[in-house]
Amino acid sequence: MRYYPLLLDLHHKNCLVVGAGTVGTRKIRTLLKASPKHLLVLDTAPFSTKLTRLAARHPELVLENRTFSANDLDQKHLVFACTSNRTLNAAIARGCQQRNILCNIIDDPQAGDVVLPSIIQRGDLLVTVSTSGKSPALCRTLRQELDCRFGEEYEILLDLLGRIRQAMLPLGQDSDDNAECFRSLVNSSLLAAIREKDTDEIRTILARLLPKELHPSIGALTHDLFPSL
Numbered sequence: 437m438r439y440y441p442l443l444l445d446l447h448h449k450n451c452l453v454v455g456a457g458t459v460g461t462r463k464i465r466t467l468l469k470a471s472p473k474h475l476l477v478l479d480t481a482p483f484s485t486k487l488t489r490l491a492a493r494h495p496e497l498v499l500e501n502r503t504f505s506a507n508d509l510d511q512k513h514l515v516f517a518c519t520s521n522r523t524l525n526a527a528i529a530r531g532c533q534q535r536n537i538l539c540n541i542i543d544d545p546q547a548g549d550v551v552l553p554s555i556i557q558r559g560d561l562l563v564t565v566s567t568s569g570k571s572p573a574l575c576r577t578l579r580q581e582l583d584c585r586f587g588e589e590y591e592i593l594l595d596l597l598g599r600i601r602q603a604m605l606p607l608g609q610d611s612d613d614n615a616e617c618f619r620s621l622v623n624s625s626l627l628a629a630i631r632e633k634d635t636d637e638i639r640t641i642l643a644r645l646l647p648k649e650l651h652p653s654i655g656a657l658t659h660d661l662f663p664s665l
């Protein structure tokens with residue numbers, strides 16, 4: 437395995453993107469979705485209106501119209517070198533290496549430590565695709581295929597499973613019993629019932645598969661699954 441896959445919580449992390457062109461802007465959008473504590477973006481050219489609008493909505497996003505200097509790495513945890521200047525990107529990579537800061541170098545991935553995958557997101561469900569840098573074009577195509585495969589019902593299913601799990605674990609049942617129950621829910625026709633927005637059927641399935649201690653909670657677990665209905 438060329439890369440170690442992991443999911444990073446950015447809520448307490450300071451990030452830096454140098455270069456806000458086509459690729460830099462894509463990296464910025466993905467970063468913002470994960471709510472970093474602070475995201476500084478540097479570019480020598482004027483920022484696009486897309487980015488200035490984003491900055492108006494996101495106080496954590498700070499755009500500065502200037503070039504990079506080494507002290508921009510102070511207090512940073514994750515850095516993206518996204519300029520069209522190979523020499524500058526390489527200098528950022530070296531600076532990050534010296535200070536043990538994780539970095540992504542868009543024109544020389546091997547000089548950095550992290551590469552980004554394609555992402556399919558349905559609420560808290562993330563399906564990611566990586567080719568370890570061999571073919572971003574294949575990532576994109578697979579992402580488009582998976583986009584069709586995973587509908588919004590997965591977000592609702594996952595929310596429901598999360599609620600059930602939170603209610604189940606405090607019951608203190610044997611963990612094998614918990615696992616069997618969760619697997620039976622996942623393998624049931626729950627997903628199809630959610631796709632059909634059939635609340636009665638969802639409740640019937642839960643009554644069949646959940647331990648009896650949770651039966652009184654089925655109404656509360658399911659009442660607001662479809663806020664638009």
Ligand SMILES: C[C@@]1(CC(=O)O)c2cc3[nH]c(cc4nc(cc5[nH]c(cc(n2)[C@H]1CCC(=O)O)[C@@](C)(CC(=O)O)[C@@H]5CCC(=O)O)C(CC(=O)O)=C4CCC(=O)O)c(CCC(=O)O)c3CC(=O)O
Binds near residue numbers: 543545552568569579
């Ligand atoms: C190594 C990596 C480092 C990194 O950036 O993290 C990297 C590197 C490079 N990409 C290049 C080109 C393209 N990148 C894309 C698209 C994406 N690139 C992404 C990630 C990664 N790209 C990392 C590895 C991911 C992996 O393979 O696992 C995605 C998945 C995520 C994201 O960027 O958010 C996003 C898809 C988003 C989506 O749609 O789902 C397209 C597709 C298109 O635009 O049609 C093309 C043109 C087609 C092609 O080249 O395949 C070049 C220039 C090569 C040249 O000079 O020509 C380099 C530099 C190099 O390879 O040296």
Ligand SMILES: NC(=O)C1=CN([C@@H]2O[C@H](COP(=O)(O)OP(=O)(O)OC[C@H]3O[C@@H](n4cnc5c(N)ncnc54)[C@H](O)[C@@H]3O)[C@@H](O)[C@H]2O)C=CC1
Binds near residue numbers: 454480503518520572
């Ligand atoms: N990793 C990836 O996903 C991909 C990487 N690439 C590589 O990335 C490079 C950049 O691609 P694009 O974003 O399309 O180019 P772009 O030209 O849209 O963006 C480059 C940005 O860097 C800025 N910049 C240049 N010198 C700077 C400096 N000294 N300080 C601050 N900002 C500076 C420019 O003003 C511009 O906004 C390409 O040359 C290619 O090698 C290309 C496609 C995808």
